[in-house]
Amino acid sequence: MIQVDDVEVTAGDVTLLAPVSVAAERGAALVIRGRNGSGKSTFLRVLAGARQPSSGTARIAGEPIAPRDRGFRRRVATMIGLPPMAPDLTVFDHVLLVATTWLDDSDAAAALAHRVVAELGLAALGQRFPHELSSGQTQLFGLALVLARPFDVLILDEPEQRLDAEHVEAVVRALRARRDAGTTIVLATHSSALADALADQTLWLDAAA
Numbered sequence: 001m002i003q004v005d006d007v008e009v010t011a012g013d014v015t016l017l018a019p020v021s022v023a024a025e026r027g028a029a030l031v032i033r034g035r036n037g038s039g040k041s042t043f044l045r046v047l048a049g050a051r052q053p054s055s056g057t058a059r060i061a062g063e064p065i066a067p068r069d070r071g072f073r074r075r076v077a078t079m080i081g082l083p084p085m086a087p088d089l090t091v092f093d094h095v096l097l098v099a100t101t102w103l104d105d106s107d108a109a110a111a112l113a114h115r116v117v118a119e120l121g122l123a124a125l126g127q128r129f130p131h132e133l134s135s136g137q138t139q140l141f142g143l144a145l146v147l148a149r150p151f152d153v154l155i156l157d158e159p160e161q162r163l164d165a166e167h168v169e170a171v172v173r174a175l176r177a178r179r180d181a182g183t184t185i186v187l188a189t190h191s192s193a194l195a196d197a198l199a200d201q202t203l204w205l206d207a208a209a
Contacts, residue, residue: 001026001153001184002047007056009042017042019056022203024186026152029179029198032188034205040188041080043205044157047186048078060153074102077151079159082142085130091141092117092126095148102149116148119174121167135162140170147174154178156187160194172197 002024009017017039024030032040045051046058049067058065066072085094095117099109117123120140125133133141139162146154154175160168168191175198179185189195195202 001028002030002058002060002186003062004047004058005056007043007046007053007058009039009046009051010054017046017053018205020203020205021056022201024184024201026184027179027182028200029175029185029187031195031199031202032186032205033190033195033202038205040205041157044078044080044155044186044188047153048076048080048155050078050080075151076153076155077146077149078155079142079146080155080157082138083145085141085145087130090127090129091122091133091144094130094141095144098145098148113148116144119170120144120147121170136164136167139163140167143171143174147178152183154183154185154187156185158189158191159187160189160191165193168193 004020004022006019006021007017008019020043022030032043034040042051046053047065049065061075092113096110096113099113100106103109103112117126120143122140122144125137130138130141143159159171163171172194175185179198185198
């Protein structure tokens with residue numbers, strides 16, 4: 001599903017991502033580890049199409065990465081930083097809006113929105129506005145916005161940020177369910193608990209830097 005060959009990212013004389021090659025099959029979780037500054041987020045941005053590699057190639061489902069292509073956008077969902085949030089929409093309004101955007105069936109969209117909100121422990125917060133959430137709740141809300149749509153590949157940058165152990169476990173359950181259903185997951189994390197629970201393979205960028 002994912003094939004990366006000798007991808008390097010530089011900015012002038014600065015190496016943001018040392019050359020790296022890796023492949024991930026459908027239904028596998030590739031966990032990216034490494035110290036701050038080793039290029040984890042840069043690697044994810046390359047896969048998401050938000051950053052062009054300086055050299056090397058990356059492909060998803062055998063196709064070049066093309067974020068302006070609707071097929072690519074349908075196939076790949078990402079959370080690299082928190083997604084945009086509207087101050088006048090509730091938590092559930094946001095999640096339902098995402099689901100409705102991607103699904104033609106309004107009943108199916110509503111069912112997906114309710115399921116994702118419940119899955120991440122946000123059901124009781126559904127009528128709150130974004131500014132009424134704690135930092136941990138906001139993190140889960142951001143993840144809900146990403147999960148409330150169809151995708152084949154899920155790219156996440158440190159989804160455990162600001163979460164306590166109980167909520168990290170909720171994230172693990174949600175991601176494991178999607179991996180086991182055939183989603184390819186690529187995530188960067190500093191959490192050994194998250195990595196140990198999900199990783200089918202681990203890429204240490206410290207070693208590549």
